[in-house]
Amino acid sequence: MNFFATIGRVTLAAFQQIGQLSLFIVSSVTGLLRPPIYWRLIGQQVLRIGYYSLPVVGLTAFFTGGVLALQIYIGSDRYGAEAFVPQIVVLGITRELGPVIAGLMVAGRVAAAIAAELGTMRVTEQIDALTTLSTNPIKYLVVPRLVASVLTLPLLVAIADSIGVFGGYIVATKSLGFNGYVYLKNSVDFVTNEDVYSGLIKAAVFGFIIALMGCYNGFNSKGGAQGVGAATTNAVVTASILILAANYVLTSVIFTR
Amino acid sequence: MTKQTSTAKVELRGVKKRFGNKVVLDGVDLKLEHGQSLVVIGGSGTGKSVMIKCVLGIIRPDEGEIYVDGKEVTRLSGRARDAMLKKFGMLFQAAALFDSLPVWENVAFGLIQGRGMGRKQAREIAVETLGKVGLGPEVAKLSPAELSGGMQKRVGLARAIASDPEIIFFDEPTTGLDPIMADVINDLIVSTVDRLGVSALSITHDMVSARKIADRIAMLYQGKIVWDGPTEEIDKSGNEYVEQFIHGRAEGPIKMEVRK
Ligand SMILES: Nc1ncnc2c1ncn2[C@@H]1O[C@H](COP(=O)(O)OP(=O)(O)OP(=O)(O)O)[C@@H](O)[C@H]1O
Ligand SMILES: [Mg+2]
Numbered sequence: 001m002n003f004f005a006t007i008g009r010v011t012l013a014a015f016q017q018i019g020q021l022s023l024f025i026v027s028s029v030t031g032l033l034r035p036p037i038y039w040r041l042i043g044q045q046v047l048r049i050g051y052y053s054l055p056v057v058g059l060t061a062f063f064t065g066g067v068l069a070l071q072i073y074i075g076s077d078r079y080g081a082e083a084f085v086p087q088i089v090v091l092g093i094t095r096e097l098g099p100v101i102a103g104l105m106v107a108g109r110v111a112a113a114i115a116a117e118l119g120t121m122r123v124t125e126q127i128d129a130l131t132t133l134s135t136n137p138i139k140y141l142v143v144p145r146l147v148a149s150v151l152t153l154p155l156l157v158a159i160a161d162s163i164g165v166f167g168g169y170i171v172a173t174k175s176l177g178f179n180g181y182v183y184l185k186n187s188v189d190f191v192t193n194e195d196v197y198s199g200l201i202k203a204a205v206f207g208f209i210i211a212l213m214g215c216y217n218g219f220n221s222k223g224g225a226q227g228v229g230a231a232t233t234n235a236v237v238t239a240s241i242l243i244l245a246a247n248y249v250l251t252s253v254i255f256t257r
Numbered sequence: 258m259t260k261q262t263s264t265a266k267v268e269l270r271g272v273k274k275r276f277g278n279k280v281v282l283d284g285v286d287l288k289l290e291h292g293q294s295l296v297v298i299g300g301s302g303t304g305k306s307v308m309i310k311c312v313l314g315i316i317r318p319d320e321g322e323i324y325v326d327g328k329e330v331t332r333l334s335g336r337a338r339d340a341m342l343k344k345f346g347m348l349f350q351a352a353a354l355f356d357s358l359p360v361w362e363n364v365a366f367g368l369i370q371g372r373g374m375g376r377k378q379a380r381e382i383a384v385e386t387l388g389k390v391g392l393g394p395e396v397a398k399l400s401p402a403e404l405s406g407g408m409q410k411r412v413g414l415a416r417a418i419a420s421d422p423e424i425i426f427f428d429e430p431t432t433g434l435d436p437i438m439a440d441v442i443n444d445l446i447v448s449t450v451d452r453l454g455v456s457a458l459s460i461t462h463d464m465v466s467a468r469k470i471a472d473r474i475a476m477l478y479q480g481k482i483v484w485d486g487p488t489e490e491i492d493k494s495g496n497e498y499v500e501q502f503i504h505g506r507a508e509g510p511i512k513m514e515v516r517k
Pocket of ligand 2: 305350
């Protein structure tokens, strides 16, 4: 009996979460459509989410591009297909690894920071104080973060793509004996607009997921320091899982038409 | 059957609230008249803060109605609620200052965001309001984390009064202040209420402060208002709960839940 009761409780809790999250999304979107829009805050968040993520995203993209080139070289040795390293690197980076790596890194950095900040504001009653000062907390706190995140993630990914390809180029020319000019020409000739755009669309979706999970978990945190800690962990974990799931869905939608 | 409307500035009728099994408010009836200063006293954890959060819609009551200026506001949301809240100023018990903003922007917040006032003018008003709570202009650019507890409380107070609200709620305005500063704040509350039209509801444990600022005192005990009357009558209330509370006796009908 207890077993079924547990299943029931878990199912109910899951549906409640989904309902609550849907309401949260609806009020965020309506908050976006109605004035006032806080441009100053959007600017601040672009700086925080985008600019300060550059070093992390750049470094991970560089090493990912490098290791990709190395693995493809070693692996394709068995078929004598080493010459395809630049094409496969550019495809892998723009379509998958650029957006996913950048998405996951920013999820770790930004979703956590947002959840911790809003969570602390929740438990210290700052969010309640906002409403008593006739300011809608969704508009003031959530909308700027969502907008900034959706706008900056594609930019970050565009940069990650370039640095990733550059990482592959460095490894290929310095240790695998490729000719630099030929490598770059092969990369550029091979990659299509669709490869790049698909990655940027993914990035925008990931940006939405990151800010949404940070805000939602922070907004609904309870208790004190422990509650904020739990909200932060949840934000990063749910954002990362949703990014990987959304990546699969988007890939199948974009590339299997 | 038509519902009786309310003539008071703020009125609570039969407000109930429970958290899980714990009944906190069990049918609170309370009126704050126009231009009046009402003080609610009551033991720690009796639900005083919960009560004012119900009026502001921060906590949804389970039952009962709340009226502001004769209009029922119990289940308002969205823009109607924003408009209703424009009438209010609120000092939170723990100040609840925005720690990402400097002190002056905290105080000016309602003016800038709520009223759309320019930042420069709002800053001047903020500095002036800080002066009223005994804080100099050098405090204005500090961050709330750099202030002492009592200073934070006073900034919270300045934030609550800066945009000239019609109704002000003070949750323990003098807790954590030294006796002299507490008296300055009492005077400030009295003079704020004396200005035409402002109605104030304060919560306090401090009987000295209550006697000084209140026109009327109400006592909350076990989720209900057990006594409500003019300040002059508090010493002859004939109510044993009030008697015990104002004299601070451990013996009496109010039992503190401490294990000996
Ligand atoms: N969000 C909440 N969730 C669960 N219980 C709560 C919540 N807020 C308040 N309570 C409970 O309601 C009761 C009343 O709390 P409240 O903060 O109103 O007390 P208070 O009268 O203001 O006390 P104090 O004078 O110490 O500030 C407490 O027992 C508290 O445990
Ligand atoms: Mg309280």
